[in-house]
Amino acid sequence: MLKYYYQCTDCGQEYHSSEIMYLCPVCEKKNTPEMPPRGVLKTLYDYSIIKKKYTSEIFSSLRDTKFLDILPVHSLKSFPYLKVGDTPFYKIPKLESSELSFNLFLKDESQNPTFSFKDRASNLVSAFAKENNIDTIVAASTGNAGSSLAGICAAQNQKAIIFVPAKAPKAKLTQILMYGAKIVPVDGTYDNAFDLSIAATNKFGWYNRNTAFNPFTIEGKKMVSFELFDNLKQKTPDRIFVSVGDGVIISGVYKGFEDLLMLGIIEKIPEIIAVQSEGSDNISRNMNSDVFVSKPSSTIADSISVDIPRNFYMAKKYLQKYNGKCLTVSDEEIMRASVLLSKNTGIFSEPAATTAFAGMLKYMSEDKLEENSNNVVLLTGSGLKDLNAVQSKIAMPDAVKPDISFLDKLF
Numbered sequence: 107m108l109k110y111y112y113q114c115t116d117c118g119q120e121y122h123s124s125e126i127m128y129l130c131p132v133c134e135k136k137n138t139p140e141m142p143p144r145g146v147l148k149t150l151y152d153y154s155i156i157k158k159k160y161t162s163e164i165f166s167s168l169r170d171t172k173f174l175d176i177l178p179v180h181s182l183k184s185f186p187y188l189k190v191g192d193t194p195f196y197k198i199p200k201l202e203s204s205e206l207s208f209n210l211f212l213k214d215e216s217q218n219p220t221f222s223f224k225d226r227a228s229n230l231v232s233a234f235a236k237e238n239n240i241d242t243i244v245a246a247s248t249g250n251a252g253s254s255l256a257g258i259c260a261a262q263n264q265k266a267i268i269f270v271p272a273k274a275p276k277a278k279l280t281q282i283l284m285y286g287a288k289i290v291p292v293d294g295t296y297d298n299a300f301d302l303s304i305a306a307t308n309k310f311g312w313y314n315r316n317t318a319f320n321p322f323t324i325e326g327k328k329m330v331s332f333e334l335f336d337n338l339k340q341k342t343p344d345r346i347f348v349s350v351g352d353g354v355i356i357s358g359v360y361k362g363f364e365d366l367l368m369l370g371i372i373e374k375i376p377e378i379i380a381v382q383s384e385g386s387d388n389i390s391r392n393m394n395s396d397v398f399v400s401k402p403s404s405t406i407a408d409s410i411s412v413d414i415p416r417n418f419y420m421a422k423k424y425l426q427k428y429n430g431k432c433l434t435v436s437d438e439e440i441m442r443a444s445v446l447l448s449k450n451t452g453i454f455s456e457p458a459a460t461t462a463f464a465g466m467l468k469y470m471s472e473d474k475l476e477e478n479s480n481n482v483v484l485l486t487g488s489g490l491k492d493l494n495a496v497q498s499k500i501a502m503p504d505a506v507k508p509d510i511s512f513l514d515k516l517f
């Protein structure tokens with residue numbers, strides 16, 4: 107018997123199939139390049155059977171088996187040996203020397219093997235490929251998903267082919283090449299690279315990891331919610347700030363908590379705050395409109411610079427169903443938040459990650475964080491991935507002569 111099945115986000119149709127599936131074959135037919143795709147599939151399990159299997163301490167039992175019952179793979183041996191997930195979780199008592207009245211927690215996803223949250227998705231997609239004897243995986247990416255897939259495939263002895271916009275930051279492109287992946291720079295946008303990668307998948311018969319196209323990207327990403335629940339000693343956080351581009355990470359966070367809800371482990375879904383850059387707000391701006399209208403994106407936070415959010419409809423559904431909130435912050439606020447975060451915590455995050463932190467700062471300044479409430483900020487990627495972005499915020503002093511007398515002027 108299959109341990110999982112799919113359900114279309116849009117038409118609700120269920121698919122019980124062991125074949126590789128991407129979008130709902132019915133809804134997919136209506137898709138056009140100008141609109142977010144319809145037909146992203148949600149992966150579901152027989153929750154009642156799992157509930158019966160573990161009568162007491164169900165969460166701990168699932169955790170001890172690495173949540174294999176609610177993943178679309180069969181063996182833990184299929185995962186790479188690299189350590190994905192179980193990322194650090196820090197409580198930050200003070201910011202700018204003032205004690206915080208609320209509890210602030212940071213989940214540092216830069217501590218994944220390729221230094222971003224994207225490893226959670228690559229990890230599962232790669233394991234699934236291994237179990238199905240697939241040796242070539244392709245992805246389109248602005249950088250992090252590509253460098254992640256390249257790294258994970260290098261560890262798994264799989265071939266990675268990465269389509270990137272030629273303008274992606276150098277560190278990410280360098281990473282892809284160092285991991286030995288085949289890189290295809292595309293003279294165009296991320297959306298162009300995305301469409302080309304799908305055409306290539308169809309033509310050459312590869313397995314595709316594209317975000318919100320391959321349903322297991324969401325399944326991999328949901329694992330962070332199980333960890334957060336565990337990090338808080340099996341309590342649901344009150345609020346989670348998530349940087350949003352395509353809307354897959356945020357959907358993954360929701361899906362993780364929804365799985366826990368289905369299993370009767372939790373009773374309510376936390377409040378999730380979708381934080382976008384003002385220059386790339388295609389999810390928050392379209393939240394309440396009937397027809398999606400894309401605005402060309404332009405932001406310092408390149409990992410969340412998205413014209414057509416690939417998981418728009420699922421993210422919107424989740425946010426509406428569970429009373430999530432949308433928030434935008436300016437590039438200036440993102441940069442200020444980056445500096446404040448590094449200085450106060452010792453964590454250096456890339457602008458797309460500090461966007462969530464900037465959202466938290468905005469909530470804090472508006473007194474929206476209740477006393478003693480548990481607030482989590484997901485820090486999705488390392489600052490070393492995009493050194494150019496922060497150059498305007500730092501100043502390198504002139505060199506001194508290697509002579510102690512010169513230091514008198516400095517100190």
Ligand SMILES: *Cc1c(COP(=O)(O)O)cnc(C)c1O
Pocket residue numbers: 222223224250251317349350351352353354355356409410456458459486487488
């Ligand atoms: C991909 C990414 C995001 C946003 O994730 P989406 O699923 O596109 O919303 C945020 N931060 C970083 C560092 C990323 O790489």
